[in-house]
Amino acid sequence: MxxxxxxxxxxxxxxxxxxxxxxxxxxxxxPFAKSNDFAVDKPAGTPCKNLRQDFGCGIHTALRDKGFQGCTVxxxxxxxxxxxxxxxxxxxxxxxxxxxxxxxxxxxxxxxxxxxxxxxxxxxxxxxxxxxxxxxxxxxxxxxxxxxxxxxxxxxxxxxxxxxxxxxxxxxxxxxxRAKVPGRKKNHRGADLMGARLSGADLRGANLRGAYLIAADLSRADLRWADLIGADFRDADLRGADLRAAVFLTQPQLNAARGNQSTHLPPTLTHPTHWP
Incomplete structure (x- = not known):
């Protein structure tokens, strides 16, 4: 190379x-396993039962209703x-x-x-x-x-x-x-913050790499300049949160979370269609 x-x-x-x-x-x-994210088990290398011959999804517009939330994430x-x-x-x-x-x-x-x-x-x-x-x-x-x-x-x-x-x-x-953010920054790298109550928290410049934020309440939290690489946002409440300058935030992370049109996002990402 x-x-x-x-x-x-x-x-x-x-x-x-x-x-x-x-x-x-x-x-x-x-592969996927029967769970809250998938309605059935499917081994790797086997076509999903909902796959059409033209490679389209037969239930694309109803994936969440049919128990295939994982596909939307x-x-x-x-x-x-x-x-x-x-x-x-x-x-x-x-x-x-x-x-x-x-x-x-x-x-x-x-x-x-x-x-x-x-x-x-x-x-x-x-x-x-x-x-x-x-x-x-x-x-x-x-x-x-x-x-x-x-x-x-x-x-x-x-x-x-x-x-x-x-x-x-x-x-x-x-x-x-993150060094450009004034004040002391929180270090929650890899932390277990499942279900944590962080509504309105000042998390500017925080290290949240690999943090478990499943079902955490981050509504109205300020996450600008926070490092979010690998953070698990499944069912996290991001309503009204400020993510505009968040570092290494991805669309799959947003897709897995709960938010609304008041959630502020970087210009390169979009509000998931299932958000109200």
Whole structure:
């Protein structure tokens, strides 16, 4: 991967799911277990019972009502169309069944690559992180190059090692951004805050990396410049919360939470359709 000129930040639309150009890989490749998120069990590599022949979802407009809330939360960061149209050149697993197993194996790797691209791209927009921008650009080039690799190379990629290297840069980015916030910042990294009562809390510049915020009350909380990478927001109350400058917030995190039109979001993210 050496000797490649740095790439510009990846356009965010490339890092959003385009289901029309994907062969429903999330509906086939991934497993899910019967739970509050899914109405049935499904093993990896088996098409969902709701999948149509044209790769569309037969209950797309009623997923939550039918017990498939998990489908409305998941986002592939654009990995689905990349695997379908680039890695496998538009050959779908139905007409070319010989590609199926490798395609299913590559999809989770590509999703991680695209998630990393999302974080790196965001980090490159943050002026406070300027000292690490050169390293971030190099990481962007390497990661983006991997997304164009063939299926065998992707299958052999040590994605864990790549994540670890990039996470070091993201940690530095977080520290630089949060250092600009005046006052003492809360450190809740990896904390168990399930069901915590944090309504109206001042969490500006807080470290919430990997925190468990399941069903936490964060209504009207100020989360600007808080590091939210990996934070679990399932059923968290974000009504009226201020997330406008939150660091490393993703659409899947918002999709898993409860909010409303008074929830302030960064301009690159959108209010989930199931929010009132």
């Amino acid at each position: 050496g000797g490649v000129s740095p790439s510009p930040p990846v356009p965010l639309p490339v890092l959003r799911a385009d289901c029309e150009n994907c062969f429903a890989l999330c509906c086939v490749a991934l 998941f986002d592939c960061f654009g990995a689905g169309q990349q695997v379908s149209q680039v890695t496998f050149g538009g050959r779908d697993w139905r007409r070319h069944p010989g590609t199926a197993r490798r395609m299913y194996d590559v999809f989770p790797v590509m999703r991680q690559l695209h998630e990393l691209l999302f974080y790196i791209t965001e980090a490159l927009t943050l002026p406070a992180a300027a000292p690490v921008h050169p390293d971030l650009r190099r990481a962007l080039t390497e990661t983006e190059t991997w997304t164009r690799a063939d299926a065998q190379a992707l299958a052999d990629l040590d994605i864990g090692a790549l994540r670890q290297d990039i996470n070091t840069l993201l940690l530095k980015t977080s520290e630089l951004v």
